[in-house]
Amino acid sequence: MKFHSNVNWFHKFLIVTSIAAILFLFWYQLRHINAFAATWDQVDYSLALERFDIMAMQPHFPGYPYFILGGLFVHQIVQNQAASLTVFNILFYFSTIFPIYKLSRGYVTKSYSFMVSALIYSSSYVLVTVNQPMSEGAGLAALWWFFWSVDRALRKKGFVRDLVPLVIFSILLGIRLSYLPFGVGLIYLFWKKWSDKQYTLIPLCFQIFFALILQLIWVCGLIISEGSIQGFVKLSLAFTSGHFNDWGNTAVSSDHSVWSRVITLLFTNVFWHGLSSLSICIASIIIVISLLGLSYFKWSIKTLSLAYLMALSYFIWALLAQNLEKPRHIVPIVLFILFILLITIAKKHTHPITAAICLCLLMSNIINSIHMIHSQASEQPASYQLAEYAKTMDKNSIIYTWEETRVLQYLDVPVPHKRILTYEVFLHDKTYYKNNKIYLTSKVIEGFSNQGNDLSGKIKKVKTFQSNPIYDPVYHEISLYEWIQ
DSSP states (O other): OHHHHHHHHHHHHHHHHHHHHHHHHHHHHHHSOOOOOOSHHHHHHHHHTTOOBGGGTBSOTTOOHHHHHHHHHHHTTOOSHHHHHHHHHHHHHHTTHHHHHHHHHTTSOHHHHHHHHHHHHTOHHHHHHHTSSSHHHHHHHHHHHHHHHHHHHHHSOOHHHHHHHHHHHHHHHHHOGGGGGGGHHHHHHHHHHHHTTSOOHHHHHHHHHHHHHHHHHHHHHHHHHHSOHHHHHHHHHHHHHHHHHTTTOOTTTOSSOHHHHHHIIIIIIIIIIIITTTOHHHHHHHHHHHHHHHTTHHHHHHHTHHHHHHHHHHHHHHHHHSOTTOGGGGHHHHHHHHHHHHHHHHHHOOSHHHHHHHHHHHHHHHHHHHHHHHHHHHSOOHHHHHHHHHTTSOSSEEEEESSHHHHHHHTTOOSOEEEOOOHHHHHHHGGGGTTSEEEEEHHHHHHHHHTTOOOTTTEEEEEEEEOOTTTOSSSSEEEEEEEOO
8 A cells, every 4th residue: 555655656746847847947938038030040030020021031931931920929919029939939839748748648657748748848959949039949849739640640530630630730831841751640641541441542532632732721822922823933943952952051062971961960960969958967868768768679669650750751851951060950850769768768667767767867958958048048149249249340341241141131230241152252342342441250261261262361360259059050150350451
């Protein structure tokens, strides 16, 4: 009797601790809202709340209509555009506690389901991604709801159950089109229903047709906003070409080999950034949990096949078609890995020591998340520091930038600034500013050097601006150079 009483007390403790952790972090997120639009993409999203115009990159293609719509609703209450988008992400992602819990409940006990939900929600790098005015946060929330809806449709029959994944998948792509590979979940659902003889040809065709109609709702809205199908197609082709062949740093345009990209993706992005959140303590606990789950690898593949399939499909997409300089692109993989690991050990390792390890991870996540959320919301990004410095510069100056010009424009920096990509164009353009002080950012200098130009003796460093690389791995350090006339 005493043993059962202790067990019940322990399970209640897990539930209370998990709920308290989730509510505390949610409250802390709302208390420390990231209101910085510090990158080109973040400025695009923020400006879209003033005027939606894809041609003017407000936002950039494909428009992310449902994300912008959510931000507009919050913007009725929150004045700052970037903060509005961040708050929408926070609120939407908080709702994922329900699908994460329901998914977990299909495999483990009530108490461990709450624990799994808390551990996934508290993952520091995920929260950092959510706490940005970017579509990833809302996309991750929609992904959890989609994953749950597919799992739910697989478990039980029902016409409405089968339609819900189609609706949520439309919302998912209307928030973040790059999550298209997760459509493999629908293919898996259709295949299972077909193989179990729950679908005949006509119902299957209806499902596919209905799925396409739902996607056309937001696509047609974008076409109308652009004025014509031709204009929309032209814009989409230009963006797609640029993403894969120019600035997207995909496998097509990158100088790195596929093997090098695999190493970066797995160890730097997925493990060190995504799972460990740049914390040695968290990394150590993740390794222990992984070793515990390794002995039940076959069980997890068989039981959690949908999670493996969706994670693998996006892994291939991230490897070939995403910018590995930005680890935030791999967060969906991190979520599936965490789900698989935690469900496996919660199901197969029910010893109190396992729960103690999970509690250690939860505490580590909370401590790390508090620090990261606070610093993300309070410390000025390097691009903002550059803007503040530029406002003190002589009006008879000009700054040549890479992507920083978008932020300078957003912050109404009075000093003239231009985006420049090639050295030849710069040499020609600077002749118009013979009486001006000419400045260049470090990204411009790097670009010129990569084009084979030696700038030794032609520039001198004026100032360097730094911020935390975890929030912006590309522009966390910006140096300003003066051109020696």
